Amino acid sequence: MRINKVFIVMLSLALISVMGCQHRKPAEQDLLRVKSEQGGAHKKVIFLMVDSLMAQAIDKGISQKQLPTFQYLTEHGQYYKDLVSSFPTMSVAIDSTVLTGQYPNGHGLPGLLWYSSEEKKMINYGTGPMEILRQGINPVLTDALIHLNGKHLNPNSRTIYEDLAQLDLKSGSINGLVYRGNTEHTLTIPNWVKVPTSLPKEIKVKGPDFLTLGALSNPLEGTKKLPDDLTDRLGLNNKYAINAVNYLIQADKLPDFLYVYLPDLDQKLHKHGPSELKGVIKVDQQLQSLLNAFGSPEKALNEVIIIIAGDSGMTQLLPAEQHSEIDMPAMLKGISVLKPGEEVKDETEVALAVNETMAYVYNFKPSRSMRSLADILSKDNRIDFVAWKENGWIHALQGATSKELLYQAKGKLIDRYKQTWTVKQNAEVLDLTVNADGRTLNYGQYPDVLERLSGALNSHPGDFLVVTAKPGYELKDRSSPTHEGGGGHGSIRQAESLVPLIIAGTDEKPAHLRMVDLKAYLLGLLSGHKQRTE
Known part of the structure; x- marks a missing residue:
């Protein structure tokens, strides 16, 4: 389950709220600063986190000849089926581990739901509609949009975005919920969301050079139409993310490192269980669109390193x-x-x-x-x-x-x-x-x-x-x-902990197949430093 559940609740509130006119959003400068300045010194890296992607689904789809893009990437790259996730196998704990290179004892985000003895309250970043409504829309949104990156993520646990800035390398995050970096951005809260909350119209945050968070932060507004309306979950969807990546590719604006979060598959698997394949087929088509944005899959792998990972597996739940x-x-x-x-x-x-x-x-x-x-x-x-x-x-x-x-x-x-x-x-x-x-x-x-x-x-x-x-x-x-009768995760067994990792565009291998080690691997790729493998 992912934090975008918060926004599902926000959408349900919108249906009973009076829509106000949107105030003008502040102009973001992301496109002016995002492009890599390294030229051909090293390959750029596009990291796609596909929520609840599982190796068994990839293998099944390839065997049935329904996943041509996954097949191409696995045949022309490295394909691992046993990348160890973080624990709990839930949203922000996993994302924070990837981006900081630490488990929760280092980065300080224990899960989607946890109790803060310092604040003397339950912290909820977005579990389910009824739980959010009972705990209060205002505190949930405040924790998710303000405190998660600004307070709860350990300030002494450096993110990859902060490290890359120290190396004078450019970075970007497309719809990632953990995004703390060195560059100032503004989240703009729609008026209809403000109706049941005390959130300010504008929230100053710090992130990478390029930051999108659906309709709340869309630096392509006025340049590229992205699906970020109410019916599109405020832009927290795969189509928005892929369209944003494709624009950066075609406009020659790619940063050195780009993190892309694709959430749609998770909801399908929660409903139908881990054997569900339709959502994976849709992801395959979206990945094909990304490769074609370079001109061809071959050209894509010549120009960039593409890394695809699931965040957690799922267990089939009994009825x-x-x-x-x-x-x-x-x-x-x-x-x-x-x-x-x-x-x-x-x-x-x-x-x-x-x-x-x-x-x-x-x-x-x-x-x-x-x-x-x-x-x-x-x-x-x-x-x-x-x-x-x-x-x-x-x-x-x-x-x-x-x-x-x-x-x-x-x-x-x-x-x-x-x-x-x-x-x-x-x-x-x-x-x-x-x-x-x-x-x-x-x-x-x-x-x-x-x-x-x-x-x-x-x-x-x-x-x-x-x-x-x-x-x-x-x-x-x-x-x-x-x-x-659907799928569930959070626990620590293999089914929920082992996820696929596809690396295409480089022969460099990770030292260990754990999410906690990916940050060091990524920094090695981007800085030219070679890791010692197992």
Whole structure:
């Protein structure tokens, strides 16, 4: 699920709001500064993040001869099926990992929904319509449009846009929700959005040299007509993004690095499940349009490096009659659980931040131990595991079995990423294979789980647990969006964590197949510095 759900709610409000005349937008100078000044010193990079793109869909479509563009790119480039995503496998946590090269313990954005102990409120960047309405349109939009990049994204965690500016290289973001950079821009809020909010008409933000955010920031306005009306989700759609890229290509305005977010596929997979192929066929056609903007696919790969990645996979959810929804407030019966939209009070004992197939569970009652909460939550056999920090160790308690694993960073065991660990008790809880004699540790169903789980548990202050659901099931609070019979993600297993990565236009390989390592790889491509591969 992606943050553009915020704007779906905004659209629904528009249908019942009186449309006001739009005030004139400030003229943006993006087109005057965006073009790369490097000439032929290095190839430019176009990075396309395709929401919920999965390797199984690419392989199926190619085998059925329905994805000619994907077939061309995989045959003329590098094609990996096991790029490890961030955790939680949700929106801003993933985007921030790609753009900062850090997991949430570094970049500070734990998920779409999380509780801030500093602000003493739930932070929601856009989960589902009912949850947003209960928590309030104004705070959700304020957090999504102002605080996400301006406050919540760790100011000490540098984005690729900030690093490229230091190298005197140009960069751009098309509809990416995480975009912090060094250049000033103005988001212009439509009058009909202002009706239910206290947002200012204009919001000053800092981003890369070129920044689009649908109708809120469209530097091509008056130059190129882009689909950004109400029926087009305010421009947060694939067609807008591809048309904007194609304009930059044809106008010879490409920056050195361009990040492009394509959101449309996610909604189809949430509804129909991961086997859905129609949306991938549409993406294939849009990619063909991009390649043709250069004149031909061959010319495109001669001029630029094109990188395509999915952000997270999806798990097929069971239908409602098979109890696919795990009602978390019901599991905590007898405990005072914060309701969506309410403020934490003295009597509040627990708060839930549900991110589809994972959740943060916050403990506000010091006399109740984290283990006692974990024991309650882990009794349901639909729970995969419950994890928490205690006395310098991370505990993972397996659902239904009560088997427990403890681990901490540093130790005699080394994994494939050169990270070292100490692991105690039941390694099978996280499907680890430990070779004590060889001092090695290998991952099974949970890729890079020790580092990724630690990243989530250290992503923000507070006493909280991480809860994940078994495949087929989805966690639920009172107003959470659910996807019975469709697709879900958020959790840490392979199906939701391993995504495709296609690299065409260069033979340089990533050092590791993890999203957390992509920033270093991209900077290497752009600066001419070669990475040491595995």
